[in-house]
Amino acid sequence: xxxxxxxxxxxxxxxxxxxxxxxxxxxxxxxxxxxxxxxxxxxxxxxxxxxxxxxxxxxxxxxxxxxx
Numbered sequence: 001x002x003x004x005x006x007x008x009x010x011x012x013x014x015x016x017x018x019x020x021x022x023x024x025x026x027x028x029x030x031x032x033x034x035x036x037x038x039x040x041x042x043x044x045x046x047x048x049x050x051x052x053x054x055x056x057x058x059x060x061x062x063x064x065x066x067x068x
Contacts, residue, residue, distance in 0.1 A: 017062035030054045030065035037067055 016022060034054055041049035055066050 014061055023063055026063065026065050027054075030067055033067045 031054070034052060037052050038049055041052065043049060053068060055068050057064055057066070
């Protein structure tokens with residue numbers, strides 16, 4: 001069986017991961033996670049549930065969306 005080598009073109013991936021289309025996919029995933037977190041949140045006072053939100057920050061290679 002022949003072996004092969006793969007050397008990624010990091011600058012290509014750096015550009016692709018910062019495109020609006022990829023960022024939209026990240027935001028869609030974060031929205032799904034936020035919806036699930038709100039559905040599973042305790043509702044004693046609803047303060048926790050109402051405090052859930054999405055925050056964005058930049059990582060080394062892409063913009064990240066966190067549900068906090």
